[in-house]
Structures are given as structure tokens and as C-alpha cells.
Amino acid sequence: xxxxxxxxxxxxxxxxxxxxxxxxxxxxxxxxxxxxxxxxxxxxxxxxxxxxxxxxxxxxxxxxxxxxxxxxxxxxxxxxxxxxxxxxxxxxxxxxxxxxxxxxxxxxxxxxxxxxxxxxxxxxxxxxxxxxxxxxxxxxxxxxxxxxxxxxxxxxxxxxxxxxxxxxxxxxxxxxxxxxxxxxxxxxxxxxxxxxxxxxxxxxxxxxxxxxxxxxxxxxxxxxxxxxxxxxxxxxxxxxxxxxxxxxxxxxxxxxxxxxxxxxxxxxxxxxxxxxxxxxxxxxxxxxxxxxxxxxxxxxxxxxxxxxxxxxxxxxxxxxxxxxxxxxxxxxxxxxxxxxxxxxxxxxxxxxxxxxxxxx
Numbered sequence: 382x383x384x385x386x387x388x389x390x391x392x393x394x395x396x397x398x399x400x401x402x403x404x405x406x407x408x409x410x411x412x413x414x415x416x417x418x419x420x421x422x423x424x425x426x427x428x429x430x431x432x433x434x435x436x437x438x439x440x441x442x443x444x445x446x447x448x449x450x451x452x453x454x455x456x457x458x459x460x461x462x463x464x465x466x467x468x469x470x471x472x473x474x475x476x477x478x479x480x481x482x483x484x485x486x487x488x489x490x491x492x493x494x495x496x497x498x499x500x501x502x503x504x505x506x507x508x509x510x511x512x513x514x515x516x517x518x519x520x521x522x523x524x525x526x527x528x529x530x531x532x533x534x535x536x537x538x539x540x541x542x543x544x545x546x547x548x549x550x551x552x553x554x555x556x557x558x559x560x561x562x563x564x565x566x567x568x569x570x571x572x573x574x575x576x577x578x579x580x581x582x583x584x585x586x587x588x589x590x591x592x593x594x595x596x597x598x599x600x601x602x603x604x605x606x607x608x609x610x611x612x613x614x615x616x617x618x619x620x621x622x623x624x625x626x627x628x629x630x631x632x633x634x635x636x637x638x639x640x641x642x643x644x645x646x647x648x649x650x651x652x653x654x655x656x657x658x659x660x661x662x663x664x665x666x667x668x669x670x671x672x673x674x675x676x677x678x679x680x681x682x683x684x685x686x687x688x689x690x691x692x693x694x695x696x697x698x699x700x701x702x703x704x705x706x707x708x709x710x711x712x713x714x715x716x717x718x719x720x721x722x723x724x725x726x727x728x729x730x731x732x733x734x735x736x737x738x739x740x741x
Contacts, residue, residue, distance in 0.1 A: 402445040403523050405731040407516035408435035409500070409507035410557040411594070411697060412688060414632040414654045417661055418625050419551030419568050420607075422614040427625070429568035430632045431553040432639075435561045435725040436594075440512045442520040443496045445736065450486070451494035452478050456502070471546070477510060480541045481517045489525050504599040506689025511554035514538040519729045531728060535559040535573075549607035550690075561728025565636050584642040585724065591644060593682070593698040593705060594720040595712050597673055606662045606690045613661075624660040631657065645683065648699035652684030658691070665691030673717065680704065680711045695720070 415431030418424055452475045453460040459474050466486045469479050478495055486492075497517065501509045515538050522529045529537070535555040542548040542555075556566055556575055563578040613621040631654045638647040655674075659666050666674075670687055673696055677685050681704030688695045700708050709719050 400445060400736050401733055402443055402736045403520055403731060403733050405442045405516045405520035405729065406439050407512045407558045407729040408561055408725045409438040409509055409512050410435045410554060412553060413651065414635050415553065415628060417610060418629050419553040420611055420614055422611055423625055424568035425570040430629055431566045432632050432635050433553060433557045434563045435557060436722045437725045438500045438722060440509065440516045441498045442516045444493050444520045444524045447492055447494040450482065450492050453496045455496065455498040476546060477514050478517050480545045481514060481521055484541065485521045485525060493524060502599055504694055506687060506694025508554035508558060511538060512558040514541060515555060515558045515729050519731050523731045531559040534729065549604055549611055559729050562726040578640065580639060581642065587644060589723060590702045591699050593700055593708055594722055595696050596718045596720055597670060597696050598693045606664050606692060610661050621661055624657045627657045628654060648683035651686055651699055655686035658686065676711055677708060680708045682708055
């Protein structure tokens, strides 16, 4: 749709081209417990669970009609332009967006410009890669008027990650970002069940006041860690299976503690989950991360863990509100970046707007 306007009352003659664009937004997530049990090779035999919430840190996507396929990432400062789908190749740049474009574009003849922006880097431990693909999938499906449910988006993204891009990982990130909010997710050989948790407002308020999120640096070894975890699960490594079973039990206990408002027990379970998570791979933690965690405990934290696969990214602490300022000062004094956040409940969303291109 285009509209031409003549005289600009602010000065001069101008043509104004008003075109429809689509934006989408998908939230990042915090996984409290269950990571590793959401890997298919494990849960297809033993069942898996995850407890997570989405937060008000997002991935954004903008899509509009274009004479070429234009892919751009604002935060990564990357851009590619292609005349046709055949020239779009996976080369380590913009591959997440390319996978979605290739899948949808092969069935449509309308070209577009796709622009993404992420508020967290890849390797953050906040599920940013899956959130980006969920966001792009939502935007592109809306652009082509292809209605997709939240379940369908999550499953679509999972298959692209595992089959098209050969990425290692589990199932929870796609569902967390697609659905949004606090969820207890169950993984079985028969399917995925997302259970939204009805948590009392006063419990959520206290939890918000008690959590501290700190960025430790990029977790660039996460794909290797996940690959080894999958291999150990496939080989039924005894130590790995025992740790994963403990993580499952802890996740169930954390859900009950959260619903009852027993946040001290929730914090202690967070610490217990971290101890079991480290048993999954020797590279999940390191001396640097251990020193951050030790400093957190010494300065009032009751528990904490690294988020995501490990080796870096974000670390989460639970601390009594009276000691929160002391903990934050200690972390920032060590040169680390504390990230303010709130919980999010919408999941992936999209909307249409008019984009004005003023030609002076």
C-alpha cells in the first residue's frame, strides 16, 4: 500500500511514501531448573521437565516488502542482499534468519527486507538464539498471512535449529519464548506440554526483589558443551544420567516451593541445581565463574547458577533484599554488569504499522 502526499507545510515540496511493515517481538528467558532434561535423547526415554520464565529483554524483527531479499542484524552489524533464494548460503552470518527465510521463501514469490535486533548477545545463556528464530518466524509468517499457533512456532524453530542448521540443544527455549510467562514444561516421547503457573502476586513481587542477574561474558563454548551432553546421554553415561535425574527432582521441588511461596527453599534448590548441572560437563563452569559464584555467596546470596549451557553468559543469584545492594556493589566493583529486569508474560507478539519514507 502506498500513498503520495504533495506539499510539506514545514517547508518545500516532498513526496511521502507510506508503506505497511510488520514488527515482531520475542522475549528472552531465565531457566531456573531442568536444563539438560529437555534434550530429546534423554526425555524420550526418561522424561524431562523445565521451570522457566521470560523477562523484559527482547529480540525484535521488522519485515517489509522489497525487490530483493535483504537480511540485516543491527546488533551484529551484518547485512546481506540477494536476488533469489538460491544465493542465500549458510556461512556463519545471519544463519538463524536465513533458515526461516529459506523455509518460507521457497513456497512464496514475494521478497522482503528483514531486520533484527537482539538485546542480548548470542551465548548469553538467555536463549537468545531460539528467541531470535521465534521472532523471525512470527514476523515472516504474518508477512505471508500464514497463521501459526505458539506450539507450531516452537516446533518449527526446533526443527530448523536441529535439522536445517545442525545446532545442538534442547526443547525448552523455543517454547519459553513462544509462550512467555512462568511455565513448567514437561517433555515426553509423546509430546511437549506447557503448564502456565499461577503464582500469587506477592510471591512474584518478592521474587523480583530477590533476584540479581549479572553478565559474565560470552559463553562461546556452549555448542561444544551441549554436543558432549547429548553424546553422554545417548551413551547412557551413568554419572550424566544420575545428575539429570537429580535435576528433574529439583525442578519439581522448585515448582512446588515457588507456588507455595517458600522462596528460601527455592533459593537453596537453585544452588543444588547448579551443583548437579556442573556434573554434566567439566567445561560448564571454570575458575572465573566459580570466583563470581563464591563472591555472590559471601555477599549474601542464598543460591545461584549460570544460565544456559554454561562457560559464560549470565549468572543468576537469589539474595535477601536487605543484602541485595551489597551484592550488586561487589559484582559491579569486580567489573561485572548487573542487568535490571522484570518478568514478562506475553511471549512472542507481532503488530503492523505504517512506515513513512519522506523524500525531500
